[in-house]
Amino acid sequence: MVLIMDKMIWLALALCAAVFGMVWLSLSLNNHWKQVFAGQGTPHQRRLRTFGWGALLCSALFCVLADNLSMAALVWIMLLPLSAVLVSSTLTWRPHWLKILCPPFMHARP
Amino acid sequence: MNPVSKPIPSSMSGKPEQRSGRSTAGAIAAVLLRVVLAVLGCYVFSWFFAAAGLAALCLAGVDFHDAEKTMMMLAPLVYLGMFLWAFADRSLARVCILIVVGSIILAWVARALENLQLG
Amino acid sequence: MLANFRLTMTWIHTWFGLVLGYVLMACFFFGSLAVFDREIDRWAIPDTRFAPQPMPSYDNMMRFMFEDMLPHPSDMAATANRVKGALPAPEAMPMQTLYAFTTHRDPVLRVGAEFGIPNEPLNGSDEHEHVHGWGTLDPRSGKLLAEGSLRIGSEWFYPLHYNLNLHWGLVGYFLVGLAGFIMMVALVTGVIMHRKIFREFFTFRPAKKTQRSTLDLHNMTGVIALPFHFFFAFTGVLIFAASIFYPVSGFYLTKLHDHHEAIESQRTGLPLKPAGIAAPLASVDAMMEEAKRIWAARDMAGEVGYLRVEHLGDRNSYVSIYRAGSDRVIYEGTGIHFNGSTGAVILEDPPASTVGNISSYLMSLHLQHFEHWPLRWLYVLGGLLGCVCIATGFIFFVEKRKRRHAEYNNYGCRVVDALAVTAVTGMVIAAVAMLVANRLLPVDIADKGQWEVRVFWGAWGLALVHAALRSGPVANARINPAWKEQCLVLAALAVAAPVLNGWTTGDHLIQTLFVEPFWPVAGLDLCLLGCAAVSLWAARKLSLADQSELRVKPTLEGVDYGRG
Numbered sequence: 007m008v009l010i011m012d013k014m015i016w017l018a019l020a021l022c023a024a025v026f027g028m029v030w031l032s033l034s035l036n037n038h039w040k041q042v043f044a045g046q047g048t049p050h051q052r053r054l055r056t057f058g059w060g061a062l063l064c065s066a067l068f069c070v071l072a073d074n075l076s077m078a079a080l081v082w083i084m085l086l087p088l089s090a091v092l093v094s095s096t097l098t099w100r101p102h103w104l105k106i107l108c109p110p111f112m113h114a115r116p
Numbered sequence: 117m118n119p120v121s122k123p124i125p126s127s128m129s130g131k132p133e134q135r136s137g138r139s140t141a142g143a144i145a146a147v148l149l150r151v152v153l154a155v156l157g158c159y160v161f162s163w164f165f166a167a168a169g170l171a172a173l174c175l176a177g178v179d180f181h182d183a184e185k186t187m188m189m190l191a192p193l194v195y196l197g198m199f200l201w202a203f204a205d206r207s208l209a210r211v212c213i214l215i216v217v218g219s220i221i222l223a224w225v226a227r228a229l230e231n232l233q234l235g
Numbered sequence: 236m237l238a239n240f241r242l243t244m245t246w247i248h249t250w251f252g253l254v255l256g257y258v259l260m261a262c263f264f265f266g267s268l269a270v271f272d273r274e275i276d277r278w279a280i281p282d283t284r285f286a287p288q289p290m291p292s293y294d295n296m297m298r299f300m301f302e303d304m305l306p307h308p309s310d311m312a313a314t315a316n317r318v319k320g321a322l323p324a325p326e327a328m329p330m331q332t333l334y335a336f337t338t339h340r341d342p343v344l345r346v347g348a349e350f351g352i353p354n355e356p357l358n359g360s361d362e363h364e365h366v367h368g369w370g371t372l373d374p375r376s377g378k379l380l381a382e383g384s385l386r387i388g389s390e391w392f393y394p395l396h397y398n399l400n401l402h403w404g405l406v407g408y409f410l411v412g413l414a415g416f417i418m419m420v421a422l423v424t425g426v427i428m429h430r431k432i433f434r435e436f437f438t439f440r441p442a443k444k445t446q447r448s449t450l451d452l453h454n455m456t457g458v459i460a461l462p463f464h465f466f467f468a469f470t471g472v473l474i475f476a477a478s479i480f481y482p483v484s485g486f487y488l489t490k491l492h493d494h495h496e497a498i499e500s501q502r503t504g505l506p507l508k509p510a511g512i513a514a515p516l517a518s519v520d521a522m523m524e525e526a527k528r529i530w531a532a533r534d535m536a537g538e539v540g541y542l543r544v545e546h547l548g549d550r551n552s553y554v555s556i557y558r559a560g561s562d563r564v565i566y567e568g569t570g571i572h573f574n575g576s577t578g579a580v581i582l583e584d585p586p587a588s589t590v591g592n593i594s595s596y597l598m599s600l601h602l603q604h605f606e607h608w609p610l611r612w613l614y615v616l617g618g619l620l621g622c623v624c625i626a627t628g629f630i631f632f633v634e635k636r637k638r639r640h641a642e643y644n645n646y647g648c649r650v651v652d653a654l655a656v657t658a659v660t661g662m663v664i665a666a667v668a669m670l671v672a673n674r675l676l677p678v679d680i681a682d683k684g685q686w687e688v689r690v691f692w693g694a695w696g697l698a699l700v701h702a703a704l705r706s707g708p709v710a711n712a713r714i715n716p717a718w719k720e721q722c723l724v725l726a727a728l729a730v731a732a733p734v735l736n737g738w739t740t741g742d743h744l745i746q747t748l749f750v751e752p753f754w755p756v757a758g759l760d761l762c763l764l765g766c767a768a769v770s771l772w773a774a775r776k777l778s779l780a781d782q783s784e785l786r787v788k789p790t791l792e793g794v795d796y797g798r799g
Contacts, residue, residue, distance in 0.1 A: 017609055032437045076564045077607060080600055083462050084613035087620060090459040094437035150236060155413070167483045171491065180495035184484060185594040188476040192469060196419050203236045203243050223487075230491045 016072035020065045020082070024089035027061030029107045030054045032093050041101040043113055050112050057112065062086070146208055154202040157215040162195035164222035171229035241427060248424040251417045252628055253651065258399070258414035260625045260658045265396035266467070267618030268388070268666065270603065270611050273340040274755035275388025279673045281740045282380065283373070284753060285342045290335065290539040291374040293519035297346070300377055301333050306350045306366040314366045318354035322366070328352060331365060331509075334543045335372070339561040339606045343380065344372045385684025387669060391691070397471070408479050411471075418468035425457055432458055445780065446634040453627035456620045463617035464624070470601040473594070503582050505572055509549035516547065517578035519554060526556040526571040529583060535569065537562060540604075550576055561606040565592065566599040622659075629655035633709070641712040649709045653702040653717070660721035660770075661698025667728040667763065668694035674735035714781045722774035729767035733760035 032038045034054035036047035048054060065085060069078035096103050105113075166187040173183035202211050237243045268275065277284050291297060305325045315322050322328075328350035337344045347369035356364065370379035385391060394400055401407030426432065436458060439451045457464065472480060484492035500507055523539050530537050540559025546552040552575030557568035565587075572582040587595065603611065633652045640648040672690035676683050698721060705717040736756070737743025747757035 014609075028437075035434060035437070037434070038437060073607070074563060076596065077605065077610070080564060081607070081610050081613070084610060084617060087460040087463060088613060088616055090437065091616070091620070094439055094455060094459075097437055098439045098441060147236070163481055163483070166481045167487050170483055171488060174491060174495075179588065180484075180492070180499075182588050182590040184477060185590050187483070188473060188481060189594060189597070191476065191481050192416065192419070192472045195416065196423065199416075199420060200244070200247070200423065203247055204240055206236075226488060230488050234490055234494060 013072045016068050017081070020068035020072065021085055021089065023061045023065035023068060024082075024085045025092055026107060027058045027065060028086075028089045028093040029058075029104055030061060030112070031058035032097060033104065033108055033112070034058060038097055038101075041097055042104045042108070048113070054112055065089075150203060150208060150211065153211055153215055154199045157212075157219070158195055158198035158202055161198055161215050161219045161222070162191045164219050164226060165194050166191040167226035168222040168229070171226045171233070175229050175233055244424040244427045248421055248428060249632065252421045252625075253632055255414040255417040256625050256628055257654060257658045258410055259418055260622060261399065261662060262396050262411055262414060262471075263618050263621035263625065264662055265392045265666075267615045267622070269393040269396050270614050270618070271755075271758070272386075272388030272393045273338070274758060275392065276386040276390075277342070277753075277755040278736065278759045279387040279670070280380075280384050281742070283343050284740075284742065284756060285375070287340055287342050288337070288344075288374045290337055290344070290523065290542060291372075291377075293335075293523070293542070295520075296374070296377040297335060297372070298519075300346065300372055300379065301330065301348060304330070304333075304346075304348055304368050304370065304379075306368045310367045314352070317358070318352065318356050320354050322352055322354060325350075325366075328366060330368075330547055332543070332545050333547060334541065336541050338540060338559055338604060339538070342374075344374060346370055346372045346379075383681055383683050385687055387673060387687065390684075391669070391688065392666070397475070405479055408475060412475060412480050415468045415471045419465060419472075422457070422461060422465050422468070425454075426461075429454055429458070446631065449627045449631045449634055453624055453631055456624040456627065460617050460620040460624075463614075464621055466597070467601060467617070467621075470597045474598050474601060503572075505553055505582060506546065506551040508551065509546040510551040512550040513548055514550040514552065514576040516544065516552060516554075516575050517573075519544070522554050522571075522573045522578055523556055525573070525578075525580065526558075529571055529580075530558055530569060533569070535562075541568065544575060546575070552576060553581060560599070560604040564599050564605055565595050566602060566604040567595055626655065626659045629658070637709060637712045641710055644710075646710070649706045652709045652715050653699070653706040656702035656715060656717045656721060657695070657699040660718065660725055661695055661702065663766065664698050664721060664725050664728060665691050665695035667725065667732055667766070670732045670763070671728055671735060674732065674739050714777060716781075719774045719777040719781075722770040722777065726767040726770040726774070729763045729770065732763050736760060 031054070033042060034048060034051050039045070039048040066078070066082045069082040069085070072078065073081060093104075169187040169190065170183050173186060174180055178186075198215070202215065205211050237246055306328055311322060311325060330348045331351045332349040333347070335344050335346045347367060349365040349367055351365055354364075370382070372378075373380055391400065397411055398407030399410060401410070429435075435451070435454060437455070439448065439455050441448045443451070477484070519542070523542070526539065527536070535558070537558040538561070539556055541555075541557040543555045543557075544552060545555070554573040554575050555570050556573070557570045560566035560568070567587055568584070570584045571580060572584075573579065574581050599605075603614070629651060633648050633655065636645075637648045637652075640646070669687050669691040672687050673683075676686055680686065701721065702715065702717040705720070706715050709715050733744065737746075737760075742753065742756050744757060744760050747753045747760065
């Protein structure tokens with residue numbers, strides 16, 4: 007039971023990390039940045055991309071902690087569409103929600 | 117819409133109509149032949165590609181089942197590549213000849229390599 | 236073929252996607268249902284609503300059941316047509332082979348046997364010299380379940396997604412195989428056509444024109460689940476490659492195959508033929524224990540998933556015991572083979588080679604014998620994204636052309652749209668109607684399963700007729716009202732199914748969620764209610780869209796071809 011709880015916690019973390027990764031990657035695209043923050047585009051495109059890919063990598067790591075490697079690869083690949091669907095539906099219907107998930111150093115003007 | 121692609125939408129809607137210098141029936145026949153070549157011809161080609169590959173791998177000393185599994189994974193991908201090429205190539209004659217001759221050669225190679233191993 | 240490479244790829248994507256999309260739709264939707272096929276079985280056969288069981292004792296339970304098992308009348312009839320002379324009485328046929336199969340999700344086991352016959356086959360090349368018997372064992376009582384009920388999940392939805400339940404030779408398999416291949420083609424050509432894969436990765440703009448927002452959704456669902464779509468199409472083809480699509484060793488290089496098979500049977504030492512000397516079977520339970528011990532020693536402890544006895548009652552009998560692959564992706568079985576009369580280990584399957592592992596990883600990720608509930612749900616999500624992708628493909632096709640077709644009196648759009656209604660809402664209606672029929676038909680009706688199948692096809696056929704009859708407005712560049720009407724019918728059916736389930740079995744949601752949690756039934760009930768909610772929402776959106784279309788004057792405008 008403890009083991010299963012452990013696994014679920016790691017999987018939940020993996021999903022969170024994947025969602026964060028997708029949020030930051032989507033904000034690195036000017037059209038989505040405009041949806042969330044208005045203005046012309048992001049001043050921190052490179053930083054957002056780095057953090058986005060970093061979060062996706064963390065998500066893969068959490069998957070490996072939850073399952074053995076061969077299973078983790080599948081779970082991670084399948085978490086990406088889920089998180090992408092969550093992020094793109096938020097962008098469609100509630101774009102301002104994403105403000106909360108974007109820390110100030112990624113959106114404050116330099 | 118760029119000017120090059122102007123004649124396309126009419127053929128897209130399923131009626132490859134009056135194109136200057138080429139009869140409608142001829143155009144339809146060419147498309148049909150290409151579809152048949154891509155769907156059936158490329159399938160046959162990938163089938164004999166799998167056979168030739170299996171025989172060649174066995175000859176090279178690979179375990180029979182490993183050889184078979186390798187070719188089963190490659191055959192659909194070869195089919196995929198050939199299928200796209202059969203449409204992309206401008207010359208229908210070249211597509212036709214390569215698929216037919218290629219399949220025959222592969223079938224012959226597979227049989228020859230089999231006989232070589234069974235002595 | 237056309238003016239340039241990209242246009243050629245667009246042509247392939249459009250026309251092959253359109254023609255085989257209808258088949259693909261069924262593969263993706265019923266494939267998604269097949270992820271939970273065993274759970275759907277529990278819903279459909281209330282007698283089997285209990286927890287999954289490990290492989291029961293052979294010596295104390297299965298042995299007696301197998302002693303009573305007889306050849307199945309349907310296979311007796313089929314075999315009688317294939318052999319010379321009359322078959323002996325079923326009681327007189329000796330049982331030669333038996334098997335039992337279970338997974339970590341099965342409360343009941345599949346069991347079966349092969350019975351020997353003295354008759355010569357009519358066709359000399361037919362190697363099928365036995366009659367089969369089979370059944371479903373309830374491990375609580377040791378008895379076989381009554382026949383006649385259909386396991387809707389694993390015997391109807393699951394095979395539907397790989398052979399459409401067509402039994403005309405291999406037509407169903409080849410249709411699905413071609414559709415799976417075309418899925419791969421459509422993905423490659425789609426990526427080539429789509430110029431803004433990354434820039435529009437997250438983009439869905441429902442406020443734009445229907446044509447543009449449909450394309451958004453088509454691109455988004457296609458791209459974000461691209462690895463899933465490609466690998467499921469590819470591995471689906473791969474699963475049947477060696478046996479059906481590329482049977483090279485069975486049909487062309489037969490001599491090479493037989494040569495290697497002979498070498499192999501020498502190496503394994505498993506007897507191919509009976510010795511002709513009677514000998515009793517040693518304790519199979521002890522063999523199962525020993526197999527589990529060997530697996531644990533090889534660091535792959537597990538339960539028994541599949542048990543098979545060959546040459547039963549003969550001195551050459553052997554017992555093969557395979558693992559249930561619930562703890563890892565690869566379902567390899569790692570069989571341990573025992574001498575049937577002495578109980579000694581003859582052979583342990585060696586670890587698979589690298590190529591073998593790659594190939595079985597690819598197939599096993601599709602077959603899903605593993606135990607991982609979150610991943611199962613992610614697969615359902617992937618499958619449904621595939622359905623959305625294909626359905627929006629149809630709608631985009633229609634939206635793009637319906638004004639022009641209306642202008643030229645072309646019926647193409649009407650037909651495509653009616654078929655799309657049938658393939659989307661009609662298909663779901665058929666599946667849910669089957670579940671409703673399962674709860675409404677009397678339990679003791681002789682061929683209940685057959686009636687459920689008739690309801691399934693009947694409902695789907697009616698959906699097609701309805702969609703065709705109501706397709707008139709498409710000819711005037713408007714929305715087919717069948718979309719909305721079928722959404723409403725679906726919503727009604729999807730509410731009726733859980734209500735009927737609660738009423739006829741007492742397993743309503745309060746019972747299965749709180750009083751005595753039973754997730755297979757509760758999960759399906761909740762999904763049905765979710766389906767009802769989505770259909771109602773869709774019906775409302777459709778009537779809003781139709782009203783707004785009435786207000787907008789139809790215009791003929793340049794079409795943004797190939798831009799994705």
